[in-house]
Amino acid sequence: MQILKAKVQGFCFGVAITVKKADEAIAGRDDVTTLGHVVHNPQMVESLESRGLKNADSIEDVDRGALFVRAHGLPVEVFARAQEKGLEVIDATCPMVTKIHVQAQKLKADGYKIVVVGDPTHPEVKGTLSHVPGAWCIETLEDVAKLPRASRVGVVVQSTYSRERFVDIVRALSLKYYDMRAVNTICTDTNNRQIEALRLAREVEVMVVVGGKTSANTKHLAELSETHGARAYHIEGPDELDESWFRGVKTVGLMSGASTPGWLVDEVERRMESLSVAVA
Ligand code: SF4
Secondary structure, rough: EEEOOOOOOOOOOHHHHHHHHHHHHHHHOOOOEEOOOOOOHHHHHHHHHOOOOEOOHHHHHHHEEEEOOOOOOOOHHHHHHHHHOOOOEOOOOHHHHHHHHHHHHHHHHHOEEEEEOHHHHHHHHHHHHOOOOEEEEEOOOHHHOOOOOOOEEEEEEEOOOHHHHHHHHHHHHHOOOOOOEEEEOOOOOHHHHHHHHHHHHHHEEEEEEEEOOOHHHHHHHHHHHHHOOOOEEEEEHHHHHOOHOOOOOEEEEEOOOOOHHHHHHHHHHHHHHHHHHHHO
8 A cells, every 4th residue: 555645744834833832831830821722633732731731711711821822813802801811922823814814904994894704613713803893704605695785895714714615705706796805815834735635635545634623624635635536534643543444445645734743644654554564
């Protein structure tokens, strides 16, 4: 069995910055808290939390020390509340996420009604919506038909959204609205991984995608692989690999989401190699 690895593996640069900043932040102190897990990767979360990083559900549960802002960013009200509470803020919002906020605010200042394309329950999207109060949020192509009338709409998109679905939504919006301006804010890393998933999916029979089960970008990579010819499996680590997936299979692709550390992909690869010998 031949294993073809995607060219882009391991952390994206935004997650790499977040993890580095979190490492620095917790050195020598035990009062640093994130809201929600710091990255969508259970192994990384465990490593940071075992070294003292705390996790809370709400800013109201944080009463001392520092609030660590992960790569997704946070709603503006939460930043304001942290200030009111006298908390130190360590901001590790990914620059690509900040760029979405800036683009949305620019479109709003130019008189466009803002449409944010993405999952309204995702922390990144909640943060973006908070920067442009009154914006509409849509998640699917079907949602376009439900949007109210407007003369001008300005569109931004969640950094990890599917490229193909975004193109379909932009096309539908351009038919519905007279003046529609869309800024493609899908981040470069997501873009590259999705292109790579398309390329690899056509070459392999099975695709293994490594990443947290709650990671939006990892889920999209598995979906993309499925719709472009490969049988895809989304796993969080090597223990989930199942020998039966590889029986009679000649080529397998291996890729990872943006919050998966490179060492974990290597472990999965080693386990796949040993299974490959077993099923040969
Ligand atoms: S996936 Fe993109 S936007 Fe999200 S943290 Fe990584 S580089 Fe930043």
